[in-house]
Amino acid sequence: MKLHDASGPLINGHVEPALVPQRTLYTGARMPAIGLGTFGSDHVNAGEIAAAVEGAAAVGYRHFDCASVYGNEHEIGYALEQVVRRDLERGRLWITSKLWNDKHGENDVIPSCQQSLADLRLSYLDLYLVHWPFPNFHPPGCDVTSRSKDAKPYIHAEFMKTWRKMEELVDLGMVRHIGTSNMSIPKLKLLLHDARIKPAVNEMELHPHFQQPQLFDFVRSNGIVPVGYSPVGSPGRPERDRTAEDTAPTQDPVIVKIAKRLGVHPAVVCIKWAVQRGQVPIPFSTNRDHYRSNIAGVVSEPLTDSEMREVSAIDRNCRLIKGQVFLWKDGQSWEDLWDVSGEITPP
Numbered sequence: 030m031k032l033h034d035a036s037g038p039l040i041n042g043h044v045e046p047a048l049v050p051q052r053t054l055y056t057g058a059r060m061p062a063i064g065l066g067t068f069g070s071d072h073v074n075a076g077e078i079a080a081a082v083e084g085a086a087a088v089g090y091r092h093f094d095c096a097s098v099y100g101n102e103h104e105i106g107y108a109l110e111q112v113v114r115r116d117l118e119r120g121r122l123w124i125t126s127k128l129w130n131d132k133h134g135e136n137d138v139i140p141s142c143q144q145s146l147a148d149l150r151l152s153y154l155d156l157y158l159v160h161w162p163f164p165n166f167h168p169p170g171c172d173v174t175s176r177s178k179d180a181k182p183y184i185h186a187e188f189m190k191t192w193r194k195m196e197e198l199v200d201l202g203m204v205r206h207i208g209t210s211n212m213s214i215p216k217l218k219l220l221l222h223d224a225r226i227k228p229a230v231n232e233m234e235l236h237p238h239f240q241q242p243q244l245f246d247f248v249r250s251n252g253i254v255p256v257g258y259s260p261v262g263s264p265g266r267p268e269r270d271r272t273a274e275d276t277a278p279t280q281d282p283v284i285v286k287i288a289k290r291l292g293v294h295p296a297v298v299c300i301k302w303a304v305q306r307g308q309v310p311i312p313f314s315t316n317r318d319h320y321r322s323n324i325a326g327v328v329s330e331p332l333t334d335s336e337m338r339e340v341s342a343i344d345r346n347c348r349l350i351k352g353q354v355f356l357w358k359d360g361q362s363w364e365d366l367w368d369v370s371g372e373i374t375p376p
């Protein structure tokens with residue numbers, strides 16, 4: 030039986046994974062061009078997210094974006110085990126995890142990855158990212174003023190010690206690729222200069238109101254695939270990541286107009302735009318209709334060239350995930366974390 034819904038062709042309620050576009054990494058490996066995010070933003074519990082992982086696999090997702098700090102890898106591991114046991118070879122899944130900020134120490138990287146592998150019930154990861162370039166711990170669920178008294182700035186020599194251990198994970202066969210997240214161009218330039226194994230991916234905030242054109246072009250021109258987090262503008266993000274100036278891409282008149290033409294939710298337009306632009310969106314959802322329409326959106330009628338141009342013109346340079354908890358001294362503003370001057374912010 031072939032069914033159709035408003036967001037694209039569905040066969041018996043799922044999208045055929047072979048139809049989902051893929052991105053080729055510099056190693057030649059291919060990753061699905063959409064993944065499911067798994068960060069519950071401090072309010073969606075691990076059980077619901079694990080259920081969404083199983084449900085998303087059933088509707089066609091093969092790529093899952095995990096992290097130790099999300100506090101749910103153990104539950105997701107059981108879900109993945111069910112998925113593989115039911116009818117899927119491990120090799121057809123793409124699983125990402127991330128090293129948290131309090132585990133940058135040379136003796137912490139390998140055990141931390143081992144813990145994620147054990148929790149996720151996997152023998153290898155497809156991709157392991159350094160979650161943030163700052164080695165500054167803050168507790169899950171903390172508020173925006175939370176600061177570690179031991180907070181440190183980015184020191185490249187220190188980061189390289191962490192990166193050497195990331196490279197060792199590849200040598201050991203524990204991970205297939207390594208990558209970065211929340212990096213700036215000046216930090217990436219240093220890393221590209223010094224890395225033995227260069228990052229395959231940079232995970233970064235990307236949505237129609239925060240398109241980061243310079244960083245997007247920089248990573249692509251260096252053979253790094255941009256993975257876009259908060260692709261629909263993270264409407265459920267934690268309180269610490271909300272300010273009065275924030276805007277919502279799903280409420281933008283251009284996005285709403287295109288959504289009406291296609292008969293889909295504005296979130297689906299954000300996802301379609303992301304895939305067509307060339308980044309890999311990783312939308313979070315625990316609602317089956319939502320996560321199904323997000324993946325259906327990438328295999329159905331594309332945005333027109335003129336719609337793509339209209340969306341590229343609504344960039345507002347509106348960063349939602351500002352990272353204030355990583356600041357390392359008094360009197361700083363969140364812009365200091367992102368090297369907006371073009372130079373790494375001095376310690």
Ligand SMILES: NC(=O)c1ccc[n+]([C@@H]2O[C@H](COP(=O)([O-])OP(=O)(O)OC[C@H]3O[C@@H](n4cnc5c(N)ncnc54)[C@H](OP(=O)(O)O)[C@@H]3O)[C@@H](O)[C@H]2O)c1
Pocket residue numbers: 065066067068069070094095160210211232233257258259260261262263264265266294296297311312313314315316318319320322323350
């Ligand atoms: N590397 C990093 O530092 C970093 C930072 C932030 C996020 N991430 C990753 O990126 C993922 C996604 O980012 P995010 O969770 O911040 O934000 P997001 O994916 O932009 O937004 C998720 C929210 O959008 C809603 N939504 C999704 N699809 C929808 C649809 N079709 N219709 C209506 N509502 C929809 C979801 O609600 P429902 O559940 O009700 O559908 C959820 O509240 C995270 O889960 C995480 O894996 C990484």
